[in-house]
Amino acid sequence: xxxxxxxxxxxxxxxxxxxxxxxxxxxxxxxxxxxxxxxxxxxxxxxxxxxxxxxxxxxxxxxxxxxxxxxxxxxxxxxxxxxxxxxxxxxxxxxxxxxxxxxxxxxxxxxxxxxxxxxxxxxxxxxxxxxxxxxxxxxxxxxxxxxxxxxxxxxxxxxxxxxxxxxxxxxxxxxxxxxxxxxxxxxxxxxxxxxxxxxxxxxxxxxxxxxxxxxxxxxxxxxxxxxxxxxxxxxxxxxxxxxxxxxxxxxxxxxxxxxxxxxxxxxxxxxxxxxxxxxxxxxxx
Numbered sequence: 001x002x003x004x005x006x007x008x009x010x011x012x013x014x015x016x017x018x019x020x021x022x023x024x025x026x027x028x029x030x031x032x033x034x035x036x037x038x039x040x041x042x043x044x045x046x047x048x049x050x051x052x053x054x055x056x057x058x059x060x061x062x063x064x065x066x067x068x069x070x071x072x073x074x075x076x077x078x079x080x081x082x083x084x085x086x087x088x089x090x091x092x093x094x095x096x097x098x099x100x101x102x103x104x105x106x107x108x109x110x111x112x113x114x115x116x117x118x119x120x121x122x123x124x125x126x127x128x129x130x131x132x133x134x135x136x137x138x139x140x141x142x143x144x145x146x147x148x149x150x151x152x153x154x155x156x157x158x159x160x161x162x163x164x165x166x167x168x169x170x171x172x173x174x175x176x177x178x179x180x181x182x183x184x185x186x187x188x189x190x191x192x193x194x195x196x197x198x199x200x201x202x203x204x205x206x207x208x209x210x211x212x213x214x215x216x217x218x219x220x221x222x223x224x225x226x227x228x229x230x231x232x233x234x235x236x237x238x239x240x241x242x243x244x245x246x247x248x249x250x251x252x253x254x255x256x257x258x259x260x261x262x263x264x265x266x267x268x269x270x271x272x273x274x275x276x277x278x279x280x281x282x283x284x285x
Contacts, residue, residue, distance in 0.1 A: 031253060038246035055247040065248055068229035072212055075143060075228065080208035084200055086151070087158025087207075092188075094159075095166040114155040122220030125149050129221070141223030149217040154207035161206065165199035166192075177284040205263055208255070237261050 042049030060066065090110050094103070101278070113121060129145055132138070139145055153243075177187045193200075215230045222231060233245055 022131065034246050038243055038250040040243050040246075043242055049165070051127060055243040056251075058244060059247055059251075064227070065229065065232055065244065068227050068232040068247065069252075071143060071226065072229040075147050075150060076208045076211040078147055079154050080204045081210040082147075082151045083154030083158040083207040084162075084204050086155045087202065087203060088162050088196075089164035090155065090159045091166055092192075095163055099263045110156060110159050113153045118153070118214075118216040119285060121153065122149065122217045125152070125217070126220045141221060142226035145221040145223070146218050146226065146228065149221045150207075150211040150214060153214075153217065154210055158203040158207055161203040162196060162199050166197045169195055198270060201263060201267060205259070 037046065037048070039051050039053065040048055041052040041054070090106075093100075094107055094110070099102070100257045125145075125148070129139065129141065129148075133140070173195070174191055176188050178184075182190065213230055214228075215234055218228045218231055219234075222228065229248070233248075236242075236245060
């Protein structure tokens with residue numbers, strides 16, 4: 001006798017909803033508490049002393065936090081763009097070219113950052129960059145080296161996302177375009193790219209988020225004057241937090257939430273348009 005039959009369908013539904021609600025509370029209650037205490041008048045983060053906006057008003061004067069946030073946003077933007085470009089090329093090679101010399105090695109090297117600890121990646125990159133700098137005098141540890149480390153990690157995630165979408169594409173559409181006289185680069189830009197646009201957007205958002213909150217690689221690859229926002233928060237957390245950190249986190253939550261909503265709406269609109277086009281094509285056929 002199954003648990004559903006023994007306890008009843010109503011109990012099963014209620015238990016599932018309660019378990020789902022408990023999971024959401026566990027995930028989002030700390031974020032809600034962080035946003036609420038960002039308006040706390042007390043300098044002690046977890047002791048409520050009244051409502052205030054002074055921590056938000058003091059943010060423009062916190063040059064260390066604003067500088068770290070701006071640096072993190074720059075690195076995350078360039079990391080997301082570079083990861084999507086390189087990840088798309090790698091995924092295209094793995095999906096479209098099933099056999100070529102070194103394919104297994106290439107696939108393993110692309111996927112290695114996914115399973116390798118970030119400490120090992122950061123340490124190996126640091127040793128390599130120190131050796132290169134000793135010989136060539138370049139590059140200095142800073143924004144460029146952090147971007148290189150984040151790009152290495154982000155490319156692996158972007159490749160997985162784009163590769164999954166490419167494997168689901170109907171190859172007959174590309175073959176039809178080639179039969180009509182389209183060249184390979186035209187097929188890629190006019191047929192393949194529009195069909196994987198949602199995957200590209202998902203990969204961009206994923207790699208942007210991974211770069212924005214990365215601590216381990218940034219700690220290994222940062223240099224003087226190149227401290228990202230997660231490193232600033234981490235250093236302050238060891239000395240004792242104050243509500244200004246909560247205020248920065250609340251603003252980031254707001255920006256990320258708005259970005260996710262806008263991206264979701266854009267993806268849903270594109271999916272509806274794609275479904276309508278397919279339905280119109282089926283009716284026309």
